[in-house]
Amino acid sequence: MPEDVFDTVATPGATEDAHQGSGYWYPPNPDSLTSVELLNLLREYREAEKAMRVRTSQHMGMGETDLVALRFLLRQRSVGRVCRQRDLARALNMAPASASSLVDRLSREGYIRRTPHPEDRRSVGLEVLENTDREVKATLSELYSRMIRETESLTEEERAGAAKFLRGLIRSVCHHPEP
Structure with a gap:
């Protein structure tokens, strides 16, 4: 199949x-x-x-879900947000128990640590460790540089056309017809 x-x-x-x-x-x-x-x-x-x-x-040396989780946490950190486990579960569309296992694994393997959440002391924040940030950047930076070069090789009109096409596709796959 x-x-x-x-x-x-x-x-x-x-x-x-x-x-x-x-x-x-x-x-x-x-x-x-x-x-x-x-x-x-x-x-x-x-x-x-x-x-x-x-x-x-x-x-x-990690699963794809682990890498997706780290990328999400790094993006959130880059805009000043400290994520909770429930934020990660929601973003990755996973059950709370699965998110708990994921966070346990990432913590145990030294990628993240649990810290008091700065806005809600009753909650636990997820902090990506600096060595993780460096490892992810080192692994992905060349790839992202190549992708940026490809997009920069387009004219402004070509980028606008590509953006229109991709936004249209996003709308088409997000459309849910009435039952």
Whole structure:
């Protein structure tokens, strides 16, 4: 069974070129890109990004969920927020018990520590340790630099077009039809 059923199934009501399936068997046309070819490129990017996440997790000796949790905690810290375990559970869409196990593991392995929350002394804050911050940055900085170079190689109009496309896709996958 495919990991993501939507990777191989045409959507009812889609435009005519999408009704021809995923389009992977058609040779690419370097002069123009059909909607299907563009979506196939996006799918290829998602697969490459997923493989990168697996490699990064393996390099750091942790599971992918652990790495996602650390990235979330680092982003929150960068904007001055101290997260609680429940904030992490909500952000990662996980049950409180699973978040507790995750926090226990990250703490035990020396990536984070529990501290009194600065705004609510009854709560426990999650603090990312400096060595973790350095390790994550060292592991991901070259990747992010390459990605920034790619986006900076686009003209302002191309970036605007890419942003419009991606926002439209986000809206399309977030849309929940009425039952």
